[in-house]
Amino acid sequence: MSTVLIVDDSATDRRLAGGLLEHSGEYDVIYSPDGQDALAQLELHVPDMVVTDLNMPEIDGLQLTRTIRQMYPFLPVILMTAKGSEDVAVAALQVGAASYVPKRRLAQELLNTVRQVLSLAKEDRGQARLMRRLIRQEVEFAIENDAELLSSLVRFLQQGAASRGICDETARIRIGVALQEALTNACYHGNLEVSSSLREVDHRAFYELCQERAVSAPYRDRRIYVTAKFTAESAEYIIRDEGPGFDPTRLPNPTAPENLERPCGRGLLLMHTFMDEVRYNTTGNEVSLIKRRTPQAAPQNGAA
Amino acid sequence: MSYAKIFSMRVNGSTLILSVHGTVSGLGDSAALDELDRILLQLKDQSITNVVVDFGQSPYFGSSFLETLRRIWNDIHPRGGHMVLCNVSPVGQEILEIAKFNQLWPVVATCDDAERQLQSLA
Numbered sequence: 001m002s003t004v005l006i007v008d009d010s011a012t013d014r015r016l017a018g019g020l021l022e023h024s025g026e027y028d029v030i031y032s033p034d035g036q037d038a039l040a041q042l043e044l045h046v047p048d049m050v051v052t053d054l055n056m057p058e059i060d061g062l063q064l065t066r067t068i069r070q071m072y073p074f075l076p077v078i079l080m081t082a083k084g085s086e087d088v089a090v091a092a093l094q095v096g097a098a099s100y101v102p103k104r105r106l107a108q109e110l111l112n113t114v115r116q117v118l119s120l121a122k123e124d125r126g127q128a129r130l131m132r133r134l135i136r137q138e139v140e141f142a143i144e145n146d147a148e149l150l151s152s153l154v155r156f157l158q159q160g161a162a163s164r165g166i167c168d169e170t171a172r173i174r175i176g177v178a179l180q181e182a183l184t185n186a187c188y189h190g191n192l193e194v195s196s197s198l199r200e201v202d203h204r205a206f207y208e209l210c211q212e213r214a215v216s217a218p219y220r221d222r223r224i225y226v227t228a229k230f231t232a233e234s235a236e237y238i239i240r241d242e243g244p245g246f247d248p249t250r251l252p253n254p255t256a257p258e259n260l261e262r263p264c265g266r267g268l269l270l271m272h273t274f275m276d277e278v279r280y281n282t283t284g285n286e287v288s289l290i291k292r293r294t295p296q297a298a299p300q301n302g303a304a
Numbered sequence: 305m306s307y308a309k310i311f312s313m314r315v316n317g318s319t320l321i322l323s324v325h326g327t328v329s330g331l332g333d334s335a336a337l338d339e340l341d342r343i344l345l346q347l348k349d350q351s352i353t354n355v356v357v358d359f360g361q362s363p364y365f366g367s368s369f370l371e372t373l374r375r376i377w378n379d380i381h382p383r384g385g386h387m388v389l390c391n392v393s394p395v396g397q398e399i400l401e402i403a404k405f406n407q408l409w410p411v412v413a414t415c416d417d418a419e420r421q422l423q424s425l426a
Contacts, residue, residue, distance in 0.1 A: 203340065266367035273402050
């Protein structure tokens with residue numbers, strides 16, 4: 001039976017949350033009245049999950065989540081949030097909480113959320129143990145200009161980094177966004193040679209030209225070549241199209257006030273922000289994106 | 305309420321409320337084109353001046369989707385309309401901040417907050 005540690009300085013809320021889980025008969029529940037005590041309990045026994053209140057004296061839920069992610073990276077944390085603390089909940093997700101449940105919805109949502117997060121955590125843990133024994137893996141794809149295929153490829157490549165313990169959940173999502181941008185560029189601007197400036201003028205004309213070129217020579221015969229290299233320390237993705245290339249330094253700054261309402265360069269900006277390294281070849285038709293292992297994703301505490 | 309692959313929409317007074325479903329994928333999704341046209345058609349109703357975009361069911365999105373929002377914004381902004389985003393995930397917020405679109409469109413926690421925000425902007 002899985003053990004869940006409930007942390008809340010309100011005895012009533014602590015009992016309510018714990019009672020909902022105990023009543024299901026699926027969990028052993030242990031309790032802690034504050035963050036300091038919770039960390040002391042974790043020293044003695046690591047449960048399968050922590051469910052914590054956000055607003056607590058001394059060590060609040062945000063700090064507790066951050067500390068748990070650093071010390072026990074495979075221990076999922078769910079936050080219970082009071083009305084009006086949604087912004088802090090967002091910050092908690094950013095530091096690695098698995099999910100959050102508004103206190104006013106505990107009865108309806110807590111049990112299902114715990115089940116879902118625990119199920120995912122168990123699957124991830126076994127797979128992660130194996131994948132950390134992987135020394136190096138390289139995969140290659142040649143893909144048509146097909147949006148559905150490209151979306152499937154993004155999921156595969158994201159999972160490649162996550163299952164090898166290179167990234168946590170937040171970084172996994174960021175990798176996905178960056179890869180989607182790079183593949184979209186390779187497809188529409190690279191192989192199909194359709195410019196964003198057309199979209200600025202007429203979005204329908206943009207899409208129609210994309211569709212037309214997707215079935216017309218020479219564009220339809222071009223492929224996107226993707227190589228992914230996974231090691232214990234990094235994921236490197238190399239994406240090459242068969243278009244004429246471009247000069248990324250000539251793109252206008254999309255965050256300049258005069259360009260805010262123009263469709264230019266935002267994809268590249270997201271790629272640079274979400275990956276550790278992004279570089280183009282001299283032709284501008286091949287981009288390499290590198291994500292290095294996030295510290296929180298490193299194996300610790302015998303979990304390896 | 306109507307349902308489609310990416311957006312569902314409903315009208316509340318002078319506000320069009322768009323709910324985004326799932327992770328919005330690439331630029332070539334023809335459904336996005338069809339749905340954008342459908343939204344723009346709805347916005348031809350001059351009594352609709354504001355748009356709320358609810359991201360509660362969409363964990364993240366990319367620059368292509370931002371362009372779709374920008375296109376909607378371009379339609380209502382000249383008419384004095386406003387667009388407010390709500391229920392945006394942490395990564396979604398980050399994407400909006402990186403692109404500085406949070407400077408164009410207020411981002412609030414809930415749909416109720418979005419309605420209040422629109423009232424304060426009126």
